[in-house]
Amino acid sequence: MHHTDTVRIATNPRKWRRPAPCPACRKSRPLILTLGAIYNLRTRKPVNTIYGCICPNCRHKCILHVDGRSLKKAIRLWNHHASHHQRNEQ
Numbered sequence: 001m002h003h004t005d006t007v008r009i010a011t012n013p014r015k016w017r018r019p020a021p022c023p024a025c026r027k028s029r030p031l032i033l034t035l036g037a038i039y040n041l042r043t044r045k046p047v048n049t050i051y052g053c054i055c056p057n058c059r060h061k062c063i064l065h066v067d068g069r070s071l072k073k074a075i076r077l078w079n080h081h082a083s084h085h086q087r088n089e090q
Helices: 071-082
Strands: 031-039 046-054 061-067
Touching: 031 071, 046 071, 061 071
Parallel strands: none
Antiparallel strands: 031 046, 046 061
């Protein structure tokens, strides 16, 4: 009996998510800016990218270090940070 692996194509690929609101003020969406890139010297291709997230309302800041140049990964990291951040009670 042969066991053959079937390749499944995702009928519902991962949905693009917009950035979560700021964890400090819960009012506005952050600005996600590319601060820099880290390159491999031999291949001259970007290995990692550094993104900066700033809330325009309360100036809450966060630095994200992402493998590759994917903005989607940076947004996912920001959403994780925003949902797991301890909120300041005022």
